[in-house]
Amino acid sequence: MKADINDAMCPSRGVLEHVTSRWGVLVLVALRERSYRFSELRRHIGGVSEKMLAQTLQTLERDGFVHRDAKPVIPPRVDYSLTELGEEAAEQVEALGRWTEKRTQTVLANRDRYDEARS
Amino acid sequence: MKADINDAMCPSRGVLEHVTSRWGVLVLVALRERSYRFSELRRHIGGVSEKMLAQTLQTLERDGFVHRDAKPVIPPRVDYSLTELGEEAAEQVEALGRWTEKRTQTVLANRDRYDEARS
DNA sequence: CGGTATCCGCAACGATACTG
DNA sequence: CAGTATCGTTGCGGATACCG
Numbered sequence: 001m002k003a004d005i006n007d008a009m010c011p012s013r014g015v016l017e018h019v020t021s022r023w024g025v026l027v028l029v030a031l032r033e034r035s036y037r038f039s040e041l042r043r044h045i046g047g048v049s050e051k052m053l054a055q056t057l058q059t060l061e062r063d064g065f066v067h068r069d070a071k072p073v074i075p076p077r078v079d080y081s082l083t084e085l086g087e088e089a090a091e092q093v094e095a096l097g098r099w100t101e102k103r104t105q106t107v108l109a110n111r112d113r114y115d116e117a118r119s
Numbered sequence: 120m121k122a123d124i125n126d127a128m129c130p131s132r133g134v135l136e137h138v139t140s141r142w143g144v145l146v147l148v149a150l151r152e153r154s155y156r157f158s159e160l161r162r163h164i165g166g167v168s169e170k171m172l173a174q175t176l177q178t179l180e181r182d183g184f185v186h187r188d189a190k191p192v193i194p195p196r197v198d199y200s201l202t203e204l205g206e207e208a209a210e211q212v213e214a215l216g217r218w219t220e221k222r223t224q225t226v227l228a229n230r231d232r233y234d235e236a237r238s
Numbered sequence: 239c240g241g242t243a244t245c246c247g248c249a250a251c252g253a254t255a256c257t258g
Numbered sequence: 259c260a261g262t263a264t265c266g267t268t269g270c271g272g273a274t275a276c277c278g
Contacts, residue, residue: 009166012223013141016216020139022132022271038240047128049272054241064229075239076278085225092218097135099211104131106204110183157260168252173261194259195258 018063019089023048023056025097028082028090031066035081065089137182138208142167142175144216147201147209150185154200184208 007014018024026045030036036044042053057080060066065086069079082090126133137143145164149155155163161172176199179185184205188198201209 011227012216012220015223015226016139016144016219017141019219020135020215022136025135050241051273052271055271062230062233063226064233070240076241078240085222085229088218088222092215096139096211096215097131099207100135100138101131103204103207104134107134107182108130110204111181114181114183169261170253170263171251174251189260193258195261197260 015063018059019065019093020096021056021059023052024060025093027053027056027060027080028065028086028093029097031080031082031086032090032094035069035079038078038080041080060086134182137178138184138212139215140175140178142171143179144212146172146175146179146199147184147205147212148216150199150201150205151209151213154188154198157197157199160199179205 019028023045026048027041030041030044038053038057042048042050045053048056057066057068061068064083067081067083067086069081071077071079138147142164145167146160149160149163157172157176161167161169164172167175176185176187180187183202186200186202186205188200190196190198
């Protein structure tokens with residue numbers, strides 16, 4: 001649990017960091033289609049550790065992007081979905097994500113040219 | 120210099136990381152208004168070390184977002200500006216940035232309610 | 239099933255000193 | 259002025275073990 005001076009000077013940086021984090025992006029995009037249970041979401045995303053998924057979900061819940069619905073049953077069942085604010089956030093990152101994917105090939109080519117030029 | 124398996128599996132992740140990085144965002148937004156010299160940009164952004172600014176600019180140049188114009192004069196003078204692709208990138212991150220700032224107060228309030236609820 | 243707690247390595251970052 | 263080189267610290271993120 002941290003809160004350094006940078007967050008104090010520029011709180012929006014922290015918000016941006018949460019929604020654009022490696023797993024944050026994937027969680028928001030996944031939950032945009034439908035709600036997911038924890039393990040289900042973990043399998044859907046792929047390559048994410050329990051720890052990081054739990055941490056990401058907690059952060060997003062704390063910020064008010066994700067709603068956590070823990071049903072008191074055995075075995076436990078917890079459903080995650082987007083809040084209205086989260087829906088908005090997901091739209092934004094998905095827009096950026098679509099642009100990024102559209103331009104990725106160009107960027108990759110740029111990198112090759114750059115590396116070529118100084119080898 | 121890194122290139123792990125995640126980048127191989129999802130190259131667009133790397134691109135997203137570069138444009139949304141702490142200093143990457145600020146560089147793109149700053150260069151959108153006009154071109155800057157190195158130290159000038161450093162002062163304008165504030166709080167960024169020489170090392171990180173140089174690294175950020177190199178990364179963005181390699182990806183083809185930033186154009187580096189080094190004039191062969193003494194003392195050295197290097198101007199940085201956006202390429203067309205960089206202009207596009209800057210628009211995207213500025214849009215996300217504007218949304219983030221618009222919602223930051225809401226998020227901060229959400230965090231307080233969340234923390235309150237479990238203390 | 240859906241987490242938490244703990245340990246730990248390694249890359250990111252900042253500060254400082256130096257260079258063309 | 260515009261960087262590079264080196265060093266020391268920090269903290270993210272994975273692995274593992276355990277809990278309600």
